[in-house]
Amino acid sequence: DAGVIQSPRHEVTEMGQEVTLRCKPISGHNSLFWYRQTMMRGLELLIYFNNNVPIDDSGMPEDRFSAKMPNASFSTLKIQPSEPRDSAVYFCASSPLGQSYYGYTFGSGTRLTVV
Amino acid sequence: KNEVEQSPQNLTAQEGEFITINCSYSVGISALHWLQQHPGGGIVSLFMLSSGKKKHGRLIATINIQEKHSSLHITASHPRDSAVYICAVLDRDDKIIFGKGTRLHILP
Numbered sequence: 372d373a374g375v376i377q378s379p380r381h382e383v384t385e386m387g388q389e390v391t392l393r394c395k396p397i398s399g400h401n402s403l404f405w406y407r408q409t410m411m412r413g414l415e416l417l418i419y420f421n422n423n424v425p426i427d428d429s430g431m432p433e434d435r436f437s438a439k440m441p442n443a444s445f446s447t448l449k450i451q452p453s454e455p456r457d458s459a460v461y462f463c464a465s466s467p468l469g470q471s472y473y474g475y476t477f478g479s480g481t482r483l484t485v486v
Numbered sequence: 487k488n489e490v491e492q493s494p495q496n497l498t499a500q501e502g503e504f505i506t507i508n509c510s511y512s513v514g515i516s517a518l519h520w521l522q523q524h525p526g527g528g529i530v531s532l533f534m535l536s537s538g539k540k541k542h543g544r545l546i547a548t549i550n551i552q553e554k555h556s557s558l559h560i561t562a563s564h565p566r567d568s569a570v571y572i573c574a575v576l577d578r579d580d581k582i583i584f585g586k587g588t589r590l591h592i593l594p
Contacts, residue, residue: 414572414584427581462529477521477529 375478377463383484389451392481395444396465404475405438405448406462414462420446453485489513492573492585500593505560507588509573512554520547520558521572523587529572532558565592 376395396403404419418428423440440446460482466475490511520532533540533547540547549556573585
């Protein structure tokens with residue numbers, strides 16, 4: 372199994388541009404999570420999906436952030452327009468069921484730099 | 487005050503030492519995770535606990551639900567154990583709350 376696959380690994384963009392981060396979960400995993408990691412705030416859960424349905428998006432910082440999961444094998448996190456304070460490492464993780472029951476597998480992350 | 491507190495924040499030890507990292511939390515939880523983040527940035531889920539103790543190789547994780555405390559132990563530590571160890575709890579609403587992490591450095 373290739374694990375959770377994220378792309379791109381690094382993204383540098385100018386303020387105001389749209390950024391799309393991609394995630395392919397492990398096949399058969401029903402839950403997918405997007406996290407953001409910064410030095411100041413540590414790891415934060417942004418949103419998670421169960422069976423492609425967004426369950427909790429209360430961690431999404433503002434309307435500039437949106438996430439979709441059109442099918443069981445693909446999810447995107449979009450920032451439009453991007454701002455320098457969005458610079459962080461964004462992790463995607465998947466698990467077989469909801470968070471309560473199993474540990475999960477993280478992707479390698481996307482390091483986003485907004486200049 | 488953070489709902490999940492880890493100690494110590496930083497730890498440097500000699501190879502072979504027994505390592506303990508602590509995690510205390512103030513909310514009711516359904517589970518607790520220990521994660522390991524390597525210097526390259528990748529994150530690995532080490533354990534998920536809801537009670538008792540789990541062991542995997544040289545790693546041992548314990549949890550005391552009454553005291554709202556968990557510990558991660560590393561026996562016979564090795565330089566390759568150098569990483570940031572993160573405690574995360576799932577509260578009763580299934581929200582995940584992360585600790586700030588403990589940066590461990592094992593000297594050869």
